[in-house]
Amino acid sequence: MTKRMLIIFGLLVVASLILAACTGSTYKCDDPIGCVSYGPGEPVRIASALVISGPNADLGLDSQHGVEIAIEFQGDLFGHPIELQAEDDGCNAEGGQAAGQKIVSDPTIIAVVGTSCSGAGVPMSEVISEAGYVMVSPSNTAPSLTDPDQAWNPGYLRTAHNDKVQGKAMADFAYNVLGVRSAAAIHDGDPYTEGLARVFADSFEELGGTIVEFTAVNKGDTDMRPVLSAVAAAGPPEFLYYPVFTAEGGFLTKQAKEVSGLEDTILAAADGMISDAAIEAVGEAGEGMYFSGPDLSFSGELYDKFLAAYKENFGDPTSVFHAHAFDAANMIFSCIEEVGVQDGESLHIGRQALRDCLYATKDFQGITGTITCNEYGDCADPKISVSQLQNGEYVRIWP
Amino acid sequence: MLQRLKEIDMLDLFLWVFRTVILVVVVWGTIATIIENPYPTQTWMETIVAGIAQGSLYALIAIGYTLVYGVLFMINFAHGEFFMSGIMTATIFLAGPMSASGYLDRHPYLGLLWITLVTMVVSTAIAVLTERVAYRPLRYAPRLVPLITAIGASFFWQNYFRGLFGSEVKPFPQIAPFAGKITLGSIVVLKTHLVVIIAAILMLIGLYFFVMKTKTGKAIRAVAENKDVAALMGIDVDRAISSTFALGASMAGIAGVLYALVFRQIHFFMGFIPGIKAFTAAVLGGIGSIPGAALGGLFLGMFESVGPGLFLEGLGIPAPHQLKDVIAFTMLVLVLIFRPQGILGERLAEEKA
Numbered sequence: 001m002t003k004r005m006l007i008i009f010g011l012l013v014v015a016s017l018i019l020a021a022c023t024g025s026t027y028k029c030d031d032p033i034g035c036v037s038y039g040p041g042e043p044v045r046i047a048s049a050l051v052i053s054g055p056n057a058d059l060g061l062d063s064q065h066g067v068e069i070a071i072e073f074q075g076d077l078f079g080h081p082i083e084l085q086a087e088d089d090g091c092n093a094e095g096g097q098a099a100g101q102k103i104v105s106d107p108t109i110i111a112v113v114g115t116s117c118s119g120a121g122v123p124m125s126e127v128i129s130e131a132g133y134v135m136v137s138p139s140n141t142a143p144s145l146t147d148p149d150q151a152w153n154p155g156y157l158r159t160a161h162n163d164k165v166q167g168k169a170m171a172d173f174a175y176n177v178l179g180v181r182s183a184a185a186i187h188d189g190d191p192y193t194e195g196l197a198r199v200f201a202d203s204f205e206e207l208g209g210t211i212v213e214f215t216a217v218n219k220g221d222t223d224m225r226p227v228l229s230a231v232a233a234a235g236p237p238e239f240l241y242y243p244v245f246t247a248e249g250g251f252l253t254k255q256a257k258e259v260s261g262l263e264d265t266i267l268a269a270a271d272g273m274i275s276d277a278a279i280e281a282v283g284e285a286g287e288g289m290y291f292s293g294p295d296l297s298f299s300g301e302l303y304d305k306f307l308a309a310y311k312e313n314f315g316d317p318t319s320v321f322h323a324h325a326f327d328a329a330n331m332i333f334s335c336i337e338e339v340g341v342q343d344g345e346s347l348h349i350g351r352q353a354l355r356d357c358l359y360a361t362k363d364f365q366g367i368t369g370t371i372t373c374n375e376y377g378d379c380a381d382p383k384i385s386v387s388q389l390q391n392g393e394y395v396r397i398w399p
Numbered sequence: 400m401l402q403r404l405k406e407i408d409m410l411d412l413f414l415w416v417f418r419t420v421i422l423v424v425v426v427w428g429t430i431a432t433i434i435e436n437p438y439p440t441q442t443w444m445e446t447i448v449a450g451i452a453q454g455s456l457y458a459l460i461a462i463g464y465t466l467v468y469g470v471l472f473m474i475n476f477a478h479g480e481f482f483m484s485g486i487m488t489a490t491i492f493l494a495g496p497m498s499a500s501g502y503l504d505r506h507p508y509l510g511l512l513w514i515t516l517v518t519m520v521v522s523t524a525i526a527v528l529t530e531r532v533a534y535r536p537l538r539y540a541p542r543l544v545p546l547i548t549a550i551g552a553s554f555f556w557q558n559y560f561r562g563l564f565g566s567e568v569k570p571f572p573q574i575a576p577f578a579g580k581i582t583l584g585s586i587v588v589l590k591t592h593l594v595v596i597i598a599a600i601l602m603l604i605g606l607y608f609f610v611m612k613t614k615t616g617k618a619i620r621a622v623a624e625n626k627d628v629a630a631l632m633g634i635d636v637d638r639a640i641s642s643t644f645a646l647g648a649s650m651a652g653i654a655g656v657l658y659a660l661v662f663r664q665i666h667f668f669m670g671f672i673p674g675i676k677a678f679t680a681a682v683l684g685g686i687g688s689i690p691g692a693a694l695g696g697l698f699l700g701m702f703e704s705v706g707p708g709l710f711l712e713g714l715g716i717p718a719p720h721q722l723k724d725v726i727a728f729t730m731l732v733l734v735l736i737f738r739p740q741g742i743l744g745e746r747l748a749e750e751k752a
Contacts, residue, residue: 053558054668057566189721216718220672222662225449226704227720230712233438246568250664258580258589260441277567281664284573318567 027343031350033132036110040345043083045106046332049099049114049124049135050325051091056245058277058318060089060116063138065314066325067113069306074333078340078347082333085109089120091190096120100127109133110349111332113325118142118192122151129155132351134358136332136379138325141166141271142191143199146376157358157373159324159331159366161294161382163192166270167199169384170241170292173398175207177386178266180238184213184231186252188221188244196243196270212237217248224248224255232261243270243292250281257285266290275319279392286389294368295383295396298323303367324380327366331358331379414736421733424710431713438708444586446704452592452661454700455599459654460677461684461692462606463647469623469687470643473542476549477529479674480556481648483667485522486655489514490571490665491564498572507574511656519652525556526648527641535637553674561667568666571659595657602653603693606646610689615642623687676703679731685744694742703727 029035038044048067051060064086071082085106087099096115103109104127112128112135115121121140128135130153137145137158144150146162174180185201187193194216201211212235217227231240240262242252249269256262267286269278271293282289306326310317335357341348361379364371369381387394438446460482467475493514497503503510533552537545577590610616618639621629630636658673659665676699684695706726711719734741 057561061566214717216721218721218724221723222658222664222669222672223449223453223704226446226708226723229438229442229446230708230720233442247664247666247668250568250570251662254663260445260587280570281568283570283663 027341027346027348029348029350031352033351035348035350036108037349038080038108038347041080042108043081044077044110044336044347044349045083045085045108046329047085047087047103047106047109047112047114048325049087049089049096049103049112049116049120050138051095051116051120052086052088054091056091056117058246058275059139059272059321060091062317062319062322063113063116063325065310065317066138066306066322067329069309069313069322070326070329070333072309073306074330077333077336078342079345080347087114089115089117089124091117092119093123096122096124097127100124104128104131104133110336110351111135111354113138113328113332115140116321117190118145118195119190121145121156122191125151125153125156129153134351134355136328136358138328139319139321140192142195144191144195146374146378148376152376155355157331157377157379159328159368159371159379160321161380161384162378163196164199165382166292166294166384167196167243168203170268170270170386171200171203171207171209173290173292173386174239174241174266174268175204175209177398178239180209180266182210182212182235182237183239183241184211184215184235184237186227186231186240186242186244187216188219188248189216190219190244192272193242193244193270197241200241200243217244217252219245219248221248222251224252225259228252228256228259228262232259236261237265239266239268241268241270243272245272246275246278246281249273249278250283253282253289254285268292271320274387274394276316277318279389279394282389287391289389291387291389291394292384293320293387294380295385298367300367302365306367323367327364327368327371330366331361331364331371334364335361418733418736421729424714428710428713431715432709433713435713437712441587443705443708445588446708447701448586448588448592448596450701450704451697452589452595452700453704454680454697455595456654456658456661456673456696457677457680457700458693458696459599459602459650459657460673461681461696462603462650462689464678464681465684465686465689465692466619466643466647468681470619470640471534471538471545473534473545474549474678475534475644475647476546476674476678477533477552477556478647478651478677479670479672480553480560481522481526481529481670482651482655482658482673483670484525484556484560485518485520485648485652486571486659487560487564487569487665487667487669488521489517489656490569490659493517494572494659495569503572504575507576511574515653515656518656519649522648522652522655523645526644526651529556530641530644535640553671557667557671564667566667568664571663571665573663574660577660589661591661595661598653598657602650603689606650607689609646615639619643619646676727679727682741683731683734685741688741688743691741691743698742699727699730702730 050063089095089099116139118140134155139160141160141163143164185197187197213231268290274293339353339357361373371379373379386398387396463478497510529552533548580587581590618634622639680695680699681692684691703723707719707723
């Protein structure tokens with residue numbers, strides 16, 4: 001009796017499986033790391049992991065708006081709406097780890113735009129890559145992230161420039177254009193600032209200059225006088241480079257003018273401090289200081305259209321990386337259009353296929369320029385320029 | 400002998416080793432620095448004055464922690480937000496426009512007075528509101544509950560002010576009479592540092608008289624001693640607690656103005672780290688004790704400022720100033736090991752602990 005029941009039950013199970021297979025899709029996923037399938041009408045889900053809270057929220061929210069506008073412009077993918085899941089990278093390693101874990105626990109997410117900060121990017125790149133996902137960062141610039149000997153992972157790409165280029169350009173400018181021979185560099189322990197300061201210091205020494213002090217402050221510090229006094233006591237240098245963020249940069253700029261020995265030192269910072277908020281933060285003390293950064297004299301019809309949409313929805317941009325975020329999202333959309341497989345009203349996307357397509361991006365026309373990715377995910381078309389703050393405005397002076 | 404050795408606890412042993420290691424590092428680093436002598440005397444002087452000024456700010460904020468702890472035995476982690484809220488509002492609505500219109504250049508002292516008043520009022524209002532809404536309903540809840548609520552209140556105010564005024568760093572104008580440096584004998588100090596130190600001393604003296612001599616102060620002290628008995632004696636306990644919060648918050652408001660004078664930069668997140676540091680200062684000095692909070696703040700500011708150069712530079716540690724928080728919190732750990740009640744604190748009676 002029980003045996004017969006078992007047989008009947010077994011037959012029922014087999015029958016139901018066959019039925020299910022008949023009514024279900026005929027698509028067979030042959031992607032080595034899996035596929036994401038969206039049923040009829042289901043939205044294609046992408047995530048963002050940007051710093052949208054805390055002191056650097058300016059940077060991340062700006063990028064998130066870039067992604068949101070990209071979604072608005074794109075409209076749909078194969079008739080599926082696009083949905084954004086916005087996560088916070090916290091601009092630190094813990095935040096990147098947490099956001100990464102949360103994203104990979106959701107199998108309906110196909111790709112990620114993020115992170116804002118290189119510090120968050122290092123752990124997140126590992127988590128995302130291991131789970132078979134792919135991320136495109138709009139503003140990570142630390143050299144280590146695309147260095148296969150350091151923190152590079154196979155699911156990581158970026159539309160931001162690599163700081164190897166920026167640090168070198170700044171050293172070149174300082175040594176050859178300004179003609180200074182001694183310099184100091186201050187970072188805040190973040191991989192972005194430390195990487196940039198390190199590249200600058202190495203390049204400057206290679207050119208024949210002297211680095212009198214290479215030191216650091218903490219994120220969140222307000223009293224920079226002790227560290228500036230130490231810099232003054234070590235030199236004082238002719239040139240001081242501190243590629244940090246707005247808050248710390250504002251304090252460094254104002255207090256550098258008040259520390260004896262540094263009155264005549266030329267001050268310089270990097271793209272972390274190219275924003276309207278930074279101009280306000282440095283105030284009069286920042287008059288005449290130099291900023292290295294990607295050449296962001298964006299123009300063209302696409303950017304005008306983008307900027308109009310941005311201003312209408314979110315007010316004035318608070319950073320420059322919205323453009324990189326917009327390009328990152330569009331790269332993802334264009335690749336989904338290329339590798340997505342339509343099956344009735346369903347959509348299937350192979351994860352490895354998407355990765356391969358992103359890495360193979362070539363001559364993609366974005367706001368930030370012509371995007372071509374190399375084998376380690378560096379996609380930007382970096383043109384570094386140096387600007388000077390004159391009468392409260394960035395004036396491009398080199399090259 | 401062996402028996403006695405066995406009686407030594409592993410924990411005690413660990414603590415002894417820990418103390419010895421810290422002491423050796425400090426002494427060795429200091430001697431090495433003195434021999435190496437990397438900085439000229441003027442640099443040391445500037446650093447020390449900067450440390451005292453920073454310490455005075457910590458002291459003013461720490462008062463709020465200590466007062467509330469004395470009365471309610473809770474750590475009010477939203478206190479850093481009281482510090483931020485006042486000066487943030489005053490900067491947006493007063494300092495910015497006054498600087499733009501030139502009023503601040505024409506009447507610097509009057510302008511500063513207005514800023515200070517608005518700051519104090521806003522800080523106090525926020526504190527009293529927080530107490531009324533978030534803490535009073537939980538007065539008789541287990542002690543962990545108001546602590547968690549305080550952390551929640553802190554997040555709430557932070558993001559509330561971000562929503563209100565935006566997340567950008569905002570400049571605070573330079574007020575002309577306080578710009579530049581002044582020579583005192585053989586040392587040159589920033590005028591703002593001097594202002595901070597003098598203002599902090601005056602405020603602390605004022606606070607002491609307020610708590611000791613006025614009726615409200617008396618009520619606060621009575622409630623701190625024993626709430627139930629105070630209520631039986633006809634003291635309005637809720638009112639006394641509200642005034643405690645108001646008092647602490649107005650100190651924090653003043654600290655906000657002084658902070659703005661020195662650093663000239665305002666941000667919605669600016670209360671968080673000074674809040675944590677001031678809490679450390681309050682514990683360092685002995686939480687519940689007002690002179691303790693002042694002393695703790697001063698110590699902490701000094702160690703943070705001078706410590707990296709003095710203890711770590713000589714050891715050849717790269718980028719010593721990045722480790723100043725390590726020094727600050729190591730000090731806290733040391734105090735908790737050597738003197739758990741803090742520098743001026745009394746050992747808490749059983750029913751209070």
